[in-house]
Amino acid sequence: EDKVVQSPLSLVVHEGDTVTLNCSYEVTNFRSLLWYKQEKKAPTFLFMLTSSGIEKKSGRLSSILDKKELFSILNITATQTGDSAVYLCAVYPQGAQKLVFGQGTRLTINP
Amino acid sequence: DAGITQSPRHKVTETGTPVTLRCHQTENHRYMYWYRQDPGHGLRLIHYSYGVKDTDKGEVSDGYSVSRSKTEDFLLTLESATSSQTSVYFCAISLRGEGDTQYFGPGTRLTVL
Numbered sequence: 001e002d003k004v005v006q007s008p009l010s011l012v013v014h015e016g017d018t019v020t021l022n023c024s025y026e027v028t029n030f031r032s033l034l035w036y037k038q039e040k041k042a043p044t045f046l047f048m049l050t051s052s053g054i055e056k057k058s059g060r061l062s063s064i065l066d067k068k069e070l071f072s073i074l075n076i077t078a079t080q081t082g083d084s085a086v087y088l089c090a091v092y093p094q095g096a097q098k099l100v101f102g103q104g105t106r107l108t109i110n111p
Numbered sequence: 112d113a114g115i116t117q118s119p120r121h122k123v124t125e126t127g128t129p130v131t132l133r134c135h136q137t138e139n140h141r142y143m144y145w146y147r148q149d150p151g152h153g154l155r156l157i158h159y160s161y162g163v164k165d166t167d168k169g170e171v172s173d174g175y176s177v178s179r180s181k182t183e184d185f186l187l188t189l190e191s192a193t194s195s196q197t198s199v200y201f202c203a204i205s206l207r208g209e210g211d212t213q214y215f216g217p218g219t220r221l222t223v224l
Contacts, residue, residue, distance in 0.1 A: 031210045042201060042215040043154070050210075088154070092210050097142070097161070098169060099213060101154040 002027040006089050006102035014110050017079050021105045023089030024071040031092040033072050034099065035063055038086045046074070046087075076107075084109045114138050115216035117202050123222045130189040132219050134202030136182075142205040143185040144213060145169075145177060147198040154201065160185055161208060192223045 007022045025033070032050045036043035047056040049065035049072060056063050060079075065072045076083055086104040093100065114137035124130050134143060144159040146169075156169030158177040166177050174196060176188045189196055202216040 034212065036215075042217050045212055045214060048212055090154075095209065097144075097159050097167070097209055098156045099154075103151070103153045 002091070002093050002096075002100045004089055004091050004100050004102035006087075006105050008105060009103065010106045010108075012108045012110060013079060015079060015081060017109075018075065018077045019079060019107060021074040021076075021087050021089075021107070022071065023073070023102055025089075025091045025100075025102075026070065027091050027093040027100060028096075029094030030067065030070075031094045031096075033065055034090045034092075035072070035074050036088040036090065038088055038104070039084075043088055079109045081109045081111055083107060115202060115204055115214065117200075117216040117219050119219060120217065121220045123224065124192055125224050126193055127191050130192050130221065130223075132187045132200055132202075132221070134185045134187070134216055136185075136202075136204050138204060138206075138214075139182060140204040140206045141182075142208045142211075142213075143179065144203040144205070145175070145185065145187045146201045146203060146215075147171065147196075148201060148218075149198050157187065157200075192221075194223050197221060197223045 004025045035046040047063045052067040060077045063074045088104045089102045090099040118133045145157040146154045160166045160179040200219045203213040205211045205213045
């Protein structure tokens, strides 16, 4: 069965800290991995990763994929209160329309 | 934001009544999806569509049906709502389908009493 596991499930840090969120997966013939940010509404797209070792970066957020070890990390540097959200990791198995989602990491940034 | 709207945004209904949720997109994307999001289960695919009148089941399709008569509209119907179908329902769209980014609508919160 295809599975995506995120850790930690919950994280509380102070503004300005750097955080690392983890996503490991077991899927049949991996195709791509996506990160989303969800505040009190719809998930919004952050990154898509398909190749190992290539870092995707957008401002203070960055992500990298390790296809050999079957995991990805999402880094957020110099965190701000606006980064507080649930971060979702999802994986496309090859040949499937279905995105398999992890349970998410709830990140809380305290001022 | 991708041009996706969902209606209604909130609905309270009683067990046994039929309910239809609508997803409308202005992006002309071929693929459309219905997910439900529940605590402890994350987002799970109910049904998806890969074109007008072309639909297929996801992992939690029991009790749900869908229809797509136009590119822009994807309807989710609960023929006889049950309390286990209380959830937040998200529609998503994708241009190329498998492997491609999915963009989500604002969600519909459905409560079945």
